[in-house]
Amino acid sequence: MPHNILICKSLIFACLILKIYGFNLALDEKTARYMVSPVVEQLGSGTPPQLPNTAKSSFYGYDFNLFTKKDGTISMTIGSPKMTDPALPGLQDTSAKVNQGAKGSILSCDVKPTFVKRVPPKCRPAHPANPQVGDGFGMFVPTTPTGDAQACSTTRAQDCGDLRYSPGYCYKSTNFGSTWQQNKETKSLSCPTTDVEVLFVLDGSSSVGKDNFVTVKQWVNDITRKLNIEKGGVTVGVVQYSHYSDRYPITSQPWIVTHIKIGEYKTYAAFSSAVDKITLQGFTTFTGKALEKVAVDFKNTPNYNKPTTKQVMVLLTDGKASDKDDVPGNAEKLRDIGVIPYAVGVGGAKKVNRTELRLIANGDAADDNRVFMAQNFAGLDAIAKELQAEIGGLVLEGSSGGAGTAGYKMQFAAVGLAGAYSKLKPVKKRLRRSTAINPMKCHGRHTRLENKYS
Known part of the structure; x- marks a missing residue:
């Protein structure tokens, strides 16, 4: 997302909140400023805050899930696959001359009705232990209201010497990302034999x-x-x-x-x-x-x-x-x-x-x-x-041509796509018949949304 800002998606989120809680609200870009990534929050300036030219985008909001839990509370997960280090957002600033590749992350957030009163939801990084450079964690994180989540990537590379080998990976969680476990296929992956x-x-x-x-x-x-x-x-x-x-x-x-x-x-x-x-x-x-x-x-x-x-x-x-x-x-x-x-x-x-x-x-x-x-x-x-x-x-099928064969470059990349088909739609409550939502328009700094409820 440009400048790491979840403007359009934050407004969509606001619409859904309104559907559930029924508030009258006029949101503009100033209101949306708290829906920004930790990188923008730390390094950005202006209204809405902007990343400096020296900072790398974290692709905050690349994936976004909103759902209602069984107990009625609202939660969301926000993907940030180009995040260098979730614990140190400042590392996105290249002027610091810290040579670190992106690992990716997601944020797991519990949202309360006070969100519409400009109270930011409490979010925490939710990613597997020991993330690796190139993981791209947070590209997509389908999550169910019961807490089941799956995160996959096509980009994780294994150290196979001179061989380029990117089998991808998948992790699963049953508690909204608090803990993660590798799935069976990911555990079985190893460097191909040449x-x-x-x-x-x-x-x-x-x-x-x-x-x-x-x-x-x-x-x-x-x-x-x-x-x-x-x-x-x-x-x-x-x-x-x-x-x-x-x-x-x-x-x-x-x-x-x-x-x-x-x-x-x-x-x-x-x-x-x-x-x-x-x-x-x-x-x-x-x-x-x-x-x-x-x-x-x-x-x-x-x-x-x-x-x-x-x-x-x-x-x-x-x-x-x-x-x-x-x-x-x-x-x-x-x-x-x-x-x-x-x-x-x-x-x-x-x-x-x-x-x-x-x-x-x-x-x-x-x-x-x-x-x-x-x-x-x-x-x-x-x-x-x-x-x-x-x-x-012991020799991987199709490997006789050596490390230059296509089979070694993305041999198991499809493993990283395994979670795409299972992405679930958010759980929504019914709107009152009298509810009317004006069309939302997203044009950079001129974003504005108005909602009228009877």
Whole structure:
């Protein structure tokens, strides 16, 4: 609204008050001066008060709701989506050289009959806790007489690194804006995934055997083929582990080796050729130490710790860990840095410790989520299909083109529009038949309204 002044809307409001209370009243712009935003109230001057050129408009009155509560009292909500800080209206003044972006707010006001006697209604800021720059809170705030309110925005942006991601948000209130809660959809929003890093961690102990190891390598290639690494959304690496020696640091172990660094090969042909060249190590099964090495590998990738990256470990073993005491702690450290672990056991319950796999995948000895079991190596084909689906599902549909695709710019902006359809009309009481209201004209400083009641 020009100059943050609710002139026209205040007059509409006055009409409704008159309908309810039946006062004779002649309103002009001087009377309307108390229907101004906190910014104008603090920074403005003149009659009606005007914002100085150095002050940014707060768009006070962008949304306006008037309603009658069940107890008969009158309330209203006034949106101000370009408000920098509801508690500090003075920050709208750019001459203060305080670089703050707008967060937006609404005012919740309880109106009494004395309003028509130039007594301003008592208003308070009513917005969710910890508003963010760019929220635009107050663009529209549909409110019912029972206190249910919903406020949405298309403009809230999430910090997704270099990615522009504006999913919007919605909050709901049941007490006229005193407290707010995120709706279910807003809670579930997170940065879209543009990169998935997958590390296959293969048990290379002697019990696997050379022939079965060939099957394992083919299994890795089969999964990778379906991940379409040529498109750039998924990168893959391979670690083989068996024995551990305390003579070497974890990054230089002779039998815990990164054969293919994550993202080293950009085409399936090059990757599968490198996998075929890996030979079985033999020896023991130091799974716990392998997990320690895997954490190092993930931390050394260019995309580590980016909010748009998912890191996935697929560990395959045919036995029990030689260092079982190290497994829970190192697996927890891996999960703590954000790695999503899958654990695959081959050989049935007599050979594989399923509890270890559960601890690796979930940290819970009773949780089978992301745990797969096969009776023999021939049974890996069925597991491959499930893993392909799960890993592929981590990449947001349509994201293969990278951060430049339209899907990332306003992917869930429609969430912010969810409340528009539910906006309710104010509750009005019937007018007396003899009531007549002259047409209202709004022409800047020449605004005038006259109401005659018999």
